[in-house]
Amino acid sequence: MRIDWWTIGLQTINLVVLLWLLGRFFFRPMAKVVADRQAAANALLDDAKAVQDKAAQAIREAEDERDRTIAARDAALDAARKEAEGQRAKLVEAAHAEAQRQRGDAEAAIAHARGQAEAQMARHANELAADMAARLLEAPGAKLPLAAFLPELEQALSALPEATREALATSASPASFVSARPLGDEEKHAAREVIERALGHEAALAFASDSALIAGLRLSGGMAVLDVNLRADLDRVTAKLDSQDG
Amino acid sequence: MNSPLVVEALFHIGPVPITQPVVATWVIMAVMVLGALLLKRRLKQRPGKVQVVAELITGALDDQIRDVVQSDPAPYRVLIGTIFLFVLIANWSGALPGVEPPTAHLETDAALALMVFAATLYHGVRSNGLVGYLKTFAEPTWVMIPLNLVEQITRTFSLIIRLFGNVMSGVFVIGIMLSLAGLLVPIPLMALDLLTGAVQAYIFAILGCVFIGAAVSEGRDAGSPERSAS
Numbered sequence: 001m002r003i004d005w006w007t008i009g010l011q012t013i014n015l016v017v018l019l020w021l022l023g024r025f026f027f028r029p030m031a032k033v034v035a036d037r038q039a040a041a042n043a044l045l046d047d048a049k050a051v052q053d054k055a056a057q058a059i060r061e062a063e064d065e066r067d068r069t070i071a072a073r074d075a076a077l078d079a080a081r082k083e084a085e086g087q088r089a090k091l092v093e094a095a096h097a098e099a100q101r102q103r104g105d106a107e108a109a110i111a112h113a114r115g116q117a118e119a120q121m122a123r124h125a126n127e128l129a130a131d132m133a134a135r136l137l138e139a140p141g142a143k144l145p146l147a148a149f150l151p152e153l154e155q156a157l158s159a160l161p162e163a164t165r166e167a168l169a170t171s172a173s174p175a176s177f178v179s180a181r182p183l184g185d186e187e188k189h190a191a192r193e194v195i196e197r198a199l200g201h202e203a204a205l206a207f208a209s210d211s212a213l214i215a216g217l218r219l220s221g222g223m224a225v226l227d228v229n230l231r232a233d234l235d236r237v238t239a240k241l242d243s244q245d246g
Numbered sequence: 247m248n249s250p251l252v253v254e255a256l257f258h259i260g261p262v263p264i265t266q267p268v269v270a271t272w273v274i275m276a277v278m279v280l281g282a283l284l285l286k287r288r289l290k291q292r293p294g295k296v297q298v299v300a301e302l303i304t305g306a307l308d309d310q311i312r313d314v315v316q317s318d319p320a321p322y323r324v325l326i327g328t329i330f331l332f333v334l335i336a337n338w339s340g341a342l343p344g345v346e347p348p349t350a351h352l353e354t355d356a357a358l359a360l361m362v363f364a365a366t367l368y369h370g371v372r373s374n375g376l377v378g379y380l381k382t383f384a385e386p387t388w389v390m391i392p393l394n395l396v397e398q399i400t401r402t403f404s405l406i407i408r409l410f411g412n413v414m415s416g417v418f419v420i421g422i423m424l425s426l427a428g429l430l431v432p433i434p435l436m437a438l439d440l441l442t443g444a445v446q447a448y449i450f451a452i453l454g455c456v457f458i459g460a461a462v463s464e465g466r467d468a469g470s471p472e473r474s475a476s
Contacts, residue, residue, distance in 0.1 A: 004263070006265075007263075007354075008360075010268045011354045011356075012360055014271045015271075015328075015329075015332065015361055018278065021275070021278075027327055029286045033290075033297075040291060
């Protein structure tokens with residue numbers, strides 16, 4: 001057996017060189033690439049964790065925003081509900097007031113209509129009473145003499161203004177003397193005498209008859225109309241009653 | 247057949263004889279470095295098949311070193327990994343026709359064992375300090391100093407002889423079978439030799455790791471209160 005020391009030395013050198021070469025070109029690059037991959041994986045995990053945290057934060061913010069929106073919606077609904085209730089109360093109050101006003105107007109209109117109707121009924125009643133009185137007075141009125149009405153005529157003519165009296169029954173403007181029944185000459189003369197005495201001048205008269213007067217006469221001319229007859233009395237009474245009935 | 251205990255010089259460079267194991271080692275070194283360079287150029291974050299295999303090997307080496315040394319495998323990765331890969335490829339190179347494995351010669355195994363021995367001393371001193379490392383030889387008592395010193399030598403020799411004996415015997419057996427039975431008969435034995443070569447590479451690397459780990463951990467354990475109490 002022989003040990004070759006040269007070979008041991010060369011092999012030792014060879015192995016040291018191989019150690020250095022493999023360390024430089026194999027083991028360290030391998031360790032580096034594994035470490036880099038591990039670092040990249042860690043970075044990816046960190047990024048994923050960051051993204052996850054960010055997503056969780058976004059979810060929390062979205063939930064908060066949703067809660068705020070819900071709260072704002074509830075508040076808006078409450079405010080709208082309160083405003084609607086206020087508006088409804090105002091509308092009800094206004095409608096109530098309008099109904100009261102319309103009711104008052106209707107009641108007033110009804111009262112007015114009732115008053116109108118009552119007044120109309122009263123007028124009709126007055127007219128009916130006047131007609132009835134006229135019918136009742138037709139027969140006895142026809143029997144009344146004209147002389148019964150002449151004093152009242154004279155008094156009425158005397159009450160006229162002087163100018164009216166002077167312009168009444170002139171030849172230029174004869175007056176109309178209407179009696180309830182046709183007059184005889186004597187009655188015409190008596191009437192003319194009373195009129196001329198009251199006017200103070202000769203009277204130009206045109207005699208006519210109208211049974212509607214019931215009894216009495218009507219003297220008219222120029223601006224003056226003098227009713228001294230039962231029809232006029234009835235009309236005055238009717239007008240008075242109408243004015244009293246409202 | 248030449249004696250495995252004698253290496254003949256193929257040529258000389260000056261006074262230095264260049265023997266067959268040296269030339270075979272150069273070829274193996276060239277192949278390994280070339281492969282490392284090719285792999286290094288193709289290293290990517292998304293590994294290919296070759297890179298996956300390489301990462302698997304380095305990962306397995308790291309796991310083994312971590313299990314044995316009980317610490318970060320980075321300081322020991324290059325040494326243990328280089329020894330394992332070289333011994334494995336050197337043992338398997340015997341399967342090539344006309345190639346005799348460098349590890350079938352005592353000089354190559356001695357060089358490997360010397361590296362382990364030097365690394366044991368280096369890491370022992372580096373971890374414990376010179377005095378602390380020397381104190382480990384007096385554990386558990388000073389009486390054990392001679393035995394511990396002899397142990398350092400004998401276990402290194404055991405490394406040499408174990409690897410040399412296994413690989414050389416495989417080469418011899420195959421050579422004898424070739425000379426007796428022809429071409430195809432030694433194939434099962436060659437397959438067995440591949441298995442033996444892988445096992446021996448693993449054993450050599452792990453034993454080297456154990457020796458280094460022991461040198462590193464003995465000082466640490468000796469300084470710890472629990473170890474002192476026990």
